[in-house]
Structures are given as structure tokens and as C-alpha cells.
Amino acid sequence: MGTLKKKNLLNIGFQPGEALKLALAAMADPRMAGKRRDQQLELLEQLLRNPEGFRKHQVLGPVVDALIGALEPKHPVLRGAPLPFRVYGADQIEAGAMQQMRTAMSLPVAAAGALMADAHQGYGLPIGGVLAVEGAVIPYAVGVDIGCRMCLSVYEADERYLERHQSQLRRHLLEETVFGTGAGPARPMADPVLERREFQEIEVLKPLRDKAWRQIGSSGSGNHFVEFGVLELMHPEPGWALPPGRYLALLSHSGSRGLGAAVAGHFTRVARETVRLPQEAQHLAWLRLDTEAGQAYWAAMNLAGDYASACHDHIHRKLARAIGLEPRFRVENHHNFAWKERLPDGREAIVHRKGATPAGAGVLGVIPGSMTAPGFLVRGTGSPESLSSASHGAGRRMSRTEARRQTTRYAMERHLREQGVELIGGDVDESPAAYKDIAAVMAAQRELVEVLGRFEPRIVRMATEAGED
Numbered sequence: 001m002g003t004l005k006k007k008n009l010l011n012i013g014f015q016p017g018e019a020l021k022l023a024l025a026a027m028a029d030p031r032m033a034g035k036r037r038d039q040q041l042e043l044l045e046q047l048l049r050n051p052e053g054f055r056k057h058q059v060l061g062p063v064v065d066a067l068i069g070a071l072e073p074k075h076p077v078l079r080g081a082p083l084p085f086r087v088y089g090a091d092q093i094e095a096g097a098m099q100q101m102r103t104a105m106s107l108p109v110a111a112a113g114a115l116m117a118d119a120h121q122g123y124g125l126p127i128g129g130v131l132a133v134e135g136a137v138i139p140y141a142v143g144v145d146i147g148c149r150m151c152l153s154v155y156e157a158d159e160r161y162l163e164r165h166q167s168q169l170r171r172h173l174l175e176e177t178v179f180g181t182g183a184g185p186a187r188p189m190a191d192p193v194l195e196r197r198e199f200q201e202i203e204v205l206k207p208l209r210d211k212a213w214r215q216i217g218s219s220g221s222g223n224h225f226v227e228f229g230v231l232e233l234m235h236p237e238p239g240w241a242l243p244p245g246r247y248l249a250l251l252s253h254s255g256s257r258g259l260g261a262a263v264a265g266h267f268t269r270v271a272r273e274t275v276r277l278p279q280e281a282q283h284l285a286w287l288r289l290d291t292e293a294g295q296a297y298w299a300a301m302n303l304a305g306d307y308a309s310a311c312h313d314h315i316h317r318k319l320a321r322a323i324g325l326e327p328r329f330r331v332e333n334h335h336n337f338a339w340k341e342r343l344p345d346g347r348e349a350i351v352h353r354k355g356a357t358p359a360g361a362g363v364l365g366v367i368p369g370s371m372t373a374p375g376f377l378v379r380g381t382g383s384p385e386s387l388s389s390a391s392h393g394a395g396r397r398m399s400r401t402e403a404r405r406q407t408t409r410y411a412m413e414r415h416l417r418e419q420g421v422e423l424i425g426g427d428v429d430e431s432p433a434a435y436k437d438i439a440a441v442m443a444a445q446r447e448l449v450e451v452l453g454r455f456e457p458r459i460v461r462m463a464t465e466a467g468e469d
Contacts, residue, residue, distance in 0.1 A: 003028070004040055012041055013048050018292055019066035023047075026059045068290050076275060078106040086385045089117030089444030092397075092436055093128075096121035101129050103281050104141070109133040111349045114386045116356050117444035118395025118436060124283030127355035127396075130389045132341075134349050136286040137298060139267040141352035142338050145220070146264060147305030148255030149334035150366040150392075151312040152231070152377065152455065153320065153327035154240075157248040159230040162458055165323075166422070169228045170459050172322040173424060177226045177315060178218040179463035182258065188213050193310045198303045202296050204266045205259075205303070212259045212307060217314030219254035221463035222400075223430055226252045226315060229457040231377065237364070237452070240329040248325075251375065251455055252315050253368060255336065256304040263304050267297040289350070298338075305337055331377060333357055333365035335392040344384035351387055359383070359390035359448050367449070368393045369438035371430065371460050372419040376442060377453035390448040394438040403434035426462040 004027045006020065014020045026032060027040050035043070047054045051064045082105035087093065097119045104125050105113050112132040119128030124140035131141050155161075162169065178185050194216065199209040219226060231249035236242050256263075270293050271285035287294035312332065320326055339358070341351045357365045361382030368375035373394060382388050398406065412431040416423050442451070 004037060008037075008041060009044065012045050014044075017066070019063055022063045022066050023060075026063055029059050031059050065290055066292055068288060076108050076277065078103075078278065078281060079108065079110075082106045083110055083113065085113040085115060087115045088386065088391075088448070089119075089441060092117060092395075092440060092444070093119045094121060097126035097128070100124070100126040104129060104131050104284055107133065107281065107284055107286075109136045109286055111347060112343055112387060114389060116386070116389065116391040116395075117441045118355070118391035118393055120396045122354070124281075125352065125354045128391060129352075129354050130356045130387050131352045131354075132343055132349040132387060133286065133352070134347065135290065136288050137294060137301075137338050137350050138284055138286045138352060139264055139271055139297060140283040140285075141354055142264070142301060143336035143354045144261050144264045145255035145336050146260035146301055147308035147334050148260075148336045149253070149308055149312060149332060150368060151252045151316060151330065151332040152366045153250045153316050153330045154231050154233070154242065155248045155250075155323075155325045156242065156328050157325060159246045159248065161248050162228060162230060166459065169323065170422065170424065172319055173226060173228070173459060173461040176318045176322050177461055179221065179224065179425060179461070181221050181463075182215075183463075184215040184218050188215075189217055189314055191216055191310045191314070193303070193306050196303055196306075198299050202300055204263065204296070205300055208259050208262050211262075212257070215257040215259070215311075216307070217311055217318070218257065219252070219311070219315070219463070220257060224254040225371075225460055225462045226250070226254075226319075227457045227460040229455050229459070231453050231455050233377075233453040235450075235452045237329075237379075242328050249455060250316060250319055250327075251366065251368065251457070252312055254308070254311060256308040257311065259307055260304040263297070263300045267293070267300070270297075301338065305334060308334065331364045331366055333363070341388075343387070351389075353389055353392075355392045355395075356389045357392045358388065359386065360388040363388075364452075365390070365449070366455070367391055367438075367442070368455070369457075370394055370432040370435040371423060371426065371457060372416060372421050372432045373435065373438045375438075375455040375457075376449075376451050377455065378449035379452055380449055381447065383448050386445075386448050390445050391441050394435040394441055396434055397436045398434040400429035400434075403429045403431055407431045407433050421457055422459045424459070424461045425464040426460065427464070430462065
């Protein structure tokens with residue numbers, strides 16, 4: 001009989017890598033070990049000629065899964081013309097973002113897409129881009145800050161509470177929140193998400209567990225914030241047990257911290273090594289979901305999303321304890337993520353929302369404005385043309401560099417005083433002047449969401465240094 005060696009498989013056409021390792025392991029399986037070596041090699045040659053014919057094979061199926069990824073074309077050709085896509089608020093969207101969306105819709109795996117009214121240029125998929133692809137996931141169409149989200153807690157205390165306790169609320173924000181690149185609480189907290197098996201099973205996650213533990217319950221830099229304000233509740237949901245009125249509310253925005261950034265960086269490199277696209281599309285390299293790398297990214301992405309949610313949960317629970325009030329309801333939604341969904345034509349696809357909010361029929365969400373502009377508590381309508389999506393905020397009209405060039409700290413602080421908003425931290429690159437008019441953004445997506453309430457920021461806490469979130 002004899003045992004197959006690595007060189008035997010290389011001689012028949014296997015390449016170094018995961019598929020070769022799995023093939024050697026498969027031939028050592030008791031169900032295969034009884035075959036002569038020439039029979040084993042003949043079987044593996046048949047698999048190389050027709051891998052799909054072995055996809056459901058009890059022993060060789062995993063070899064096929066690894067091979068499919070290895071056989072992904074290195075230089076796939078973009079479509080001659082992009083697929084059509086709906087644009088909301090086109091008059092407010094820069095040419096660079098429109099071109100990035102056209103490039104994304106030219107991918108051979110693209111199935112459908114839409115561009116939200118808050119869109120602006122990013123890397124790969126524009127911020128505000130919604131992209132559905134078949135059988136694959138694109139790490140950079142999810143984004144670096146995986147699972148970045150909004151979380152709104154509403155209390156049974158009217159706006160007079162905020163006016164009477166403003167200094168205490170300011171102190172609580174300073175004492176109970178932590179911001180900035182690499183920052184974390186002085187006393188890290190336990191959480192079930194830190195005990196997830198993915199930290200042991202996925203190689204790239206193993207060294208990240210300690211960092212995730214150190215940073216849980218903290219917020220990043222850039223546009224991330226935690227703020228107290230007033231929610232004008234106009235159309236309560238039945239389960240909220242609050243009548244229409246103006247209530248104290250807490251709103252936070254941040255994501256998966258260093259964990260998500262490391263996952264995004266690693267799997268983007270893997271995707272770009274696997275699928276080599278033209279320069280204008282190189283950040284849109286994908287991972288097939290029927291490969292080991294695709295499955296690993298999918299699991300790591302979902303873990304990062306759950307970790308981001310856990311960070312918000314710690315922030316909101318700590319502040320609720322500090323002010324001595326329990327929220328009557330909480331609404332949370334995320335962007336920078338990918339979902340398995342059905343398209344309007346019935347096809348199953350992976351829908352990426354990079355800086356776009358899920359807005360399926362009846363789905364609740366929060367769309368923020370800026371430090372001084374209002375945000376909105378919304379309910380999605382499930383519009384098929386937007387792929388059940390809406391904007392994730394006002395969207396930038398200036399880059400960070402341009403905002404620093406055009407805005408001064410003095411001008412920003414004067415505007416904050418005029419609007420009755422107190423800012424703790426922050427930088428001029430996040431000045432309200434750097435953002436689009438939230439009223440125009442909301443007007444452009446009336447068919448996508450119903451407004452249930454309006455949030456007015458009053459005390460805003462942000463990182464002190466500029467960031468790249």
C-alpha cells in the first residue's frame with residue numbers, strides 16, 4: 001500500500017496549501033487507508049479534474065472546499081458596464097463616491113446595489129454604499145470598523161431633568177466613558193462575548209482576545225461619541241410604555257475597536273492575495289463563502305459585531321447606574337456589516353452595508369446628525385430599491401483634512417454655544433460644518449424610513465485626538 005507523501009500530491013497537480021494538507025489527511029482516514037497508493041492517487045487526480053463531483057463526498061468534501069478557494073481566478077474581469085443601482089439624494093453626492101459605486105457594481109460577483117443620501121468617498125465601497133453579491137463576502141465592503149453601531153436609551157425623565165442635572169451628567173460622561181485609539185477602561189470588565197469559541201478556533205483571533213478584553217466598554221476616536229440629549233418622541237411603539245413627549249436620552253456611536261480593525265486588515269490581505277483586481281477595484285477583493293478563509297472571516301465578522309454591541313451595553317449600563325435611572329426602552333442598529341438576505345427577485349445574496357442602516361419593514365434604527373444637528377429614531381419601510389437600507393447619518397461633505405483647513409476651533413465652539421451644546425473633547429475635523437444637512441438627507445429617503453422621534457444633542461463626549469474611523 002504505502003503512505004502518500006506531499007511530493008506525490010505535488011506531482012499530480014496539487015499546490016502547496018490547505019487543500020494539499022487536507023488531501024493527505026483524507027488519505028490517512030480509515031475509510032481511505034485501505035486503498036493502494038495508486039488507487040488513492042487516481043482518486044485525487046479525478047478530484048482535481050472535477051472537484052464539484054466530490055463536493056458531497058464524506059471524506060474528500062473538505063478538500064474540495066479548500067480547492068475552490070485556491071482555484072478562484074487571480075485576475076477576474078470586471079463587467080463591461082456596471083449593473084444599474086438606485087441613488088438617493090444624488091445632488092448631494094460627490095463624483096468620487098458615484099464612481100466607486102459604479103466600480104463596485106462592475107464586479108463579476110455583484111448582484112444588486114444602492115447608494116444612500118449620506119454617501120461620500122471611502123476605500124473600495126463608498127461610505128453609504130449597499131452592495132449585494134452572490135456566494136462571497138468583501139471585507140472592505142464591510143469596512144474596517146466592523147459592526148459599528150448606534151445605541152439609544154430613553155428614560156422616563158423629561159428634558160427638565162437634563163437642565164437641572166447638566167453638571168452631574170457631564171461628570172458622569174467624563175468618569176464612565178473612555179475614548180481614543182488603543183484606550184480601554186482602567187478596570188476591564190468580563191463579558192460572555194469574550195468567552196466565545198471563535199477566539200480559540202480562528203487563528204487570527206487567538207492573539208486578539210486580550211486586546212478585546214482590555215478595550216471592552218470603550219469607544220474609538222474620530223466620529224465616535226456618547227451624548228446626553230432630549231428625544232422628542234412623536235410615534236411610540238406599543239412596547240415602549242411611554243406617551244408622546246420630550247425625554248432624557250443617551251445616544252452612543254462606536255464599533256468593534258482594535259478587534260474589528262485587526263480582522264478587517266488580515267482578511268483584506270487574504271482577499272487581495274486570492275483575487276487580484278484592477279487598481280480601481282483592488283479594495284473590493286472578495287472571499288468565497290465556500291472556502292475556509294471565507295467561513296473564517298464570516299465567523300470573525302459576526303464575533304466583532306457582537307463585541308461592538310457588548311461595548312455599547314457596558315457603556316449604557318454604567319451610565320444608567322451613575323444617574324440612577326433605568327431606560328424604558330433601547331434601540332440599537334449597526335452598519336459596516338454583511339447580512340445573508342433574499343433580494344427582491346428571490347436570489348440569496350450577501351448584502352454589505354458600509355455606512356448604511358438596515359431598514360427592513362418594521363426594523364427600528366437611529367440615524368444621527370452631528371454634534372449640533374438632530375438625529376432621528378426611525379422605522380424601516382423595507383423598500384426593495386434600497387435593498388431595505390437607509391443612510392447611517394448625515395454623511396461628510398468635507399474630508400477630515402479639508403475640515404481642518406477650513407474650520408477653526410474658535411468658530412466651532414461659537415457654533416456649539418449658539419446651539420446650546422456642550423462638547424467634551426472632539427476636534428475640528430468633526431465640526432458640524434464638515435457634515436451634510438441632515439434635513440436634506442432625511443428628505444431624500446422619505447420612502448425608506450418613517451420618523452418616530454427626533455433626538456437633540458446637549459452634552460457630547462468624544463475623543464480628544466483626530467482619528468480615522
